Amino acid sequence: MTPERYRRICDTLDRRQPDLTVIMDGVHKPHNIAAIVRTCDAVGILDVHAVLPKNRARMAAGTAMGSQRWVQVHKRDESTDVIRELQGQGVQVLAAHLSDDAIEYRQVDYTRPTALLLGTEKFGVSDEVASAVDQNVTIPMMGMVESFNVSVAAAIILSEACEQRRAKGFYDQPRVAAARYHELLFRWGYA
Amino acid sequence: MTPERYRRICDTLDRRQPDLTVIMDGVHKPHNIAAIVRTCDAVGILDVHAVLPKNRARMAAGTAMGSQRWVQVHKRDESTDVIRELQGQGVQVLAAHLSDDAIEYRQVDYTRPTALLLGTEKFGVSDEVASAVDQNVTIPMMGMVESFNVSVAAAIILSEACEQRRAKGFYDQPRVAAARYHELLFRWGYA
Ligand SMILES: C[S@@+](CC[C@H](N)C(=O)[O-])C[C@H]1O[C@@H](n2cnc3c(N)ncnc32)[C@H](O)[C@@H]1O
Numbered sequence A, B: 001m002t003p004e005r006y007r008r009i010c011d012t013l014d015r016r017q018p019d020l021t022v023i024m025d026g027v028h029k030p031h032n033i034a035a036i037v038r039t040c041d042a043v044g045i046l047d048v049h050a051v052l053p054k055n056r057a058r059m060a061a062g063t064a065m066g067s068q069r070w071v072q073v074h075k076r077d078e079s080t081d082v083i084r085e086l087q088g089q090g091v092q093v094l095a096a097h098l099s100d101d102a103i104e105y106r107q108v109d110y111t112r113p114t115a116l117l118l119g120t121e122k123f124g125v126s127d128e129v130a131s132a133v134d135q136n137v138t139i140p141m142m143g144m145v146e147s148f149n150v151s152v153a154a155a156i157i158l159s160e161a162c163e164q165r166r167a168k169g170f171y172d173q174p175r176v177a178a179a180r181y182h183e184l185l186f187r188w189g190y191a
C-alpha cells in the first residue's frame, strides 16, 4: 500500500459516523442499491442494514451489495427486528415516508444517533413499519409525480444529515472505537 | 378530466419555476435520465436541456426522455451553445463539478435565475464546459468514493435550490407567463 493510499483510508476512517445508519427495507433494484451505498460512503456511513424482499429480486439485489467495499452491508430478515434493536441502543429510527403524520426532513436533528429507513421502489414503507419507527419524515414534492426515486430520496435526507454534522464538527475527529477502526484499516488496506 | 385532476395540474403549474433549469451534458444512462427528470418535476422545473453523447448511447437516452410528460426535455447538440444562450438571458450557469475553484453547493443563491449543468457518468464535465460556466459547485465528499451518482448529485443540489425558493415564497404564487401556462394546461390536461 502506498503512503498516499494509507493516508486516504485513515482520513476516511477518521470521518466515519458510527451513529448514522441506513435501513433499506425491501429496496431491490441493483442500481438503486448501488447508488444508496455509494451515497452512504460519501456521507461517512459505516453500516447499512438490508432487508431483502422475499422473492426472486433477492438474488439480483445480493449481487449489487457484494460489490461494496467501504460500507458494511448487513443482510437481515425482518425490518422490525432491526428497528427494535437500534431503538434499544438509543438510536432514533426515521422512516422516509409520505404519511399524514410525517414532519419535513429539515426539521429533524440528525446529530442525534440516527437510522434512516427507506421503502421499496413500488410499495414504499408498510403501515406496520411506519408505526414501528420513531418518526416519519418527508421531502416536500412540488410537482405532478408523487415520489422521488428511492436513491434520490436517500441522498436528499442524508446530505442534510451530513451538513448538520459538518456544522457541529462531527467529521473533524475520529468517532469510531479503536478496535473497529483497526479492524477496518486492516481490511480496507490489505484484504 | 375530473375536477380533482384539473386542480392538481393547476396547483403544479402554479408552482413551476421558469427560471430554474437543468442541463444534462452527456448523461446517457436511461435510469439516470429518468431519475433526474423525475427530480426536476418534483422541485418545479419546467425545462431541461439534454445534450446527448455523440455515439450509440444517443438512442437509449432518447427513449428515456420521450417518456417524460411533465417536464419539457429539449434535445440540443452543443452544451456551449445552451450555456451562452442562458447566460445571454441573465441566467447564472453552474456546473456540478469537483474542481479546485469550485464553491460548496450551499453557498450559492439559487433564488437568482439558475441553470445547473451535470456531467457524464464516466468523464464528468469537460474543461471547456467547466470554464464556460459562471461557477463550479461541489458537494463535499467524506468517503472513499470520489463522486456521487449523477442523479444523486442533481437531487442534492436541486433540493437545496428548492428549500431556498420555498423559504422566499417562490412556490406560493404563479410564476409562469400566462400564454405558456395555458398552453401547458391544455397539453397536460387533454393531449
Ligand atoms: C418510489 S418511493 C415509493 C412510492 C410508493 N408508491 C409510496 O407511496 O410510498 C420509494 C421510497 O423512497 C422514499 N421516498 C420517495 N419520495 C419521498 C419523499 N418525498 N419523502 C420521503 N421519502 C420519499 C421512501 O422511503 C419510499 O418508500
Ligand SMILES: C[S@@+](CC[C@H](N)C(=O)[O-])C[C@H]1O[C@@H](n2cnc3c(N)ncnc32)[C@H](O)[C@@H]1O
Residues within 6 Å of the ligand: B095, B096, B097, B098, B117, B118, B119, B120, B121, B122, B123, B124, B125, B137, B138, B139, B140, B141, B146, B147, B148, B149, B150, B151, B153, B154
Ligand atoms: C459520476 S460523476 C463523474 C465523475 C468523473 N469521474 C469526474 O471526475 O468528474 C457524474 C456527474 O455527477 C456530478 N457530481 C457527482 N459528484 C459530485 C460532487 N461531489 N459535487 C458536484 N458534482 C458532482 C457532476 O456533474 C459529475 O459530472
